[in-house]
Amino acid sequence: MDHQAKDHLTILYRGPLASCDYACPYCPFAKRRDTPDQLRADRAALERFTEWVSCQDHPISVLFTPWGEGLVRSWYRRALTELSHVPHVERVAIQTNLSHRVSWTSDADLNRLALWATYHPGEVPYDRFLGKCRELAERGVRYSVGIVGKPDHLDAARRLRDDLPTGTYLWVNAAEGHVYDDAEAASWTDIDPLFPVSRNPHPSRGLACRTGETVVSVDGAGTVRRCHFVPAVLGNLYDGSFRDALMPRPCPLGKCDCHIGYVHLVSLGLYDTFAGGVLERIPALLDRP
Template sequence: MDHLTILYRGPLASCDYDCPYCPFAKRRDTSEQLRADRAALERFTAWVAAREHPVSVLFTPWGEGLVRSWYRRALVELSHLPHVERVAIQTNLSHRVSWTSDADPSRLALWATYHPGQVPYERFLGKCRDLHARGVRFSVGIVGQLEHLDAARRLRADLPADAYLWVNAAEGRRYDDAEADAWTAIDPLFPVSRNPHPSRGRACRTGDTVVSVDGDGTVRRCHFVPTVLGNLYDGTFRDALGPRPCPLATCDCHIGYVHLEPLRLYDAFAGGVLERIPALLGGRARPA
């Protein structure tokens, strides 16, 4: 096995935000559920630590992970392992960022999302500037809701020039050309997010060099295809790995379609696929 990218999503489902447009984080975890999530994450971290082949990990929790000490600890520990090429997490950046000083900045990365109305603007911007000063790799994003447009423009103007600001198309939203142009002026790669991508029968790296793993170690090709390939901890997933076309009609989430080979997004995001940082040109993303 040359290199394996793992998207890990444990049972954590609680969040300190309640964004109305977010399909995640609609549960308040009990103490028992949090203990189960911690145990699952520690088991996964131990499995990664014991590998000999190169591994990259993106944590994609249903809830907010960085407010939990065990996620911060896992990111720090994994960042120091020589066979871990990248360890990243999706986060709302609500927690302090000083913990990142304990990690290896050459391997750690954060995929941060700004949620207007959930956090004061200056507080979120301050976290981004702090990360930049610490030399931590990070991208910043926002959901392309019409009411977020002015905030996105302000954020693009205030972020460091070499910090990528991505825009996710709002779920179920269809953008006319004028609307799409407004978002593309902020994120040159917005056209990639604008519409779902036809995917059935197309080559995809998921199930081959990229897999999804849940808290029990169940391995699937990605978060969106329920077919089980095996289990991480008993090794049964290994024989199921291999090139296979996508079975779904469309793919509309970045963590899925970035792996669709015909889109060539591994070129657009060279060196930053997991943390959604594209190759940069003059501080701005290259056009699609």
């Protein structure tokens, strides 16, 4: 399947890092600490991955989805910066809580770099988070901002929507396990017109999905899976064994309830909705950006 090796490949990378500086009650990795050995292993794995991406000869986009907070670690900032300068890397993005300084972005190619930022009320002063967003805008960094749609987050979300720099998209993730009545859903949709896409899990079994064909998930050892949510192994990144497994395949799961999964479902048409911003979750056009 040499022709597939030359096609655009999107990689969701999640290494061993599992430590975070926040204590969000809805996250199992809150305030978790990695040992020095675990951090060294994560750094080595990330550097190996970065080198592999840099040495390829076909278009690649990368979204880092660490369990913990990556950008407080120098090796994640360095990896993003380095990959943003690789000609065949079309986009490099990361999910982050913005607890780090953002001045490092001045060394990156801002035509390729993007940040997927999440605001966690109670974990960071509002003005500090908003200030980071405004600094990103001033620096010309491409980014989206999000919040978990918990009932007690609604006022903070409304405030953030009003205060964010013009043109910044604020997305809302449905809170896991929470059932929204129509009135609640309408309140969140006023903030994020695309909230209806997140409101309920999407039935996915048997449906066409780009994961496993043009999108893959990679862990620190280079193990390749179709996505973070399907455990079946397709091969290994570093020995190239995954390439022969790249092919169209239906989703084997009953439902998909995470944006980084269902955005790739063909039936939802979200590649059109997020054209040019699939990885960083920035819609191509909204009536109220």
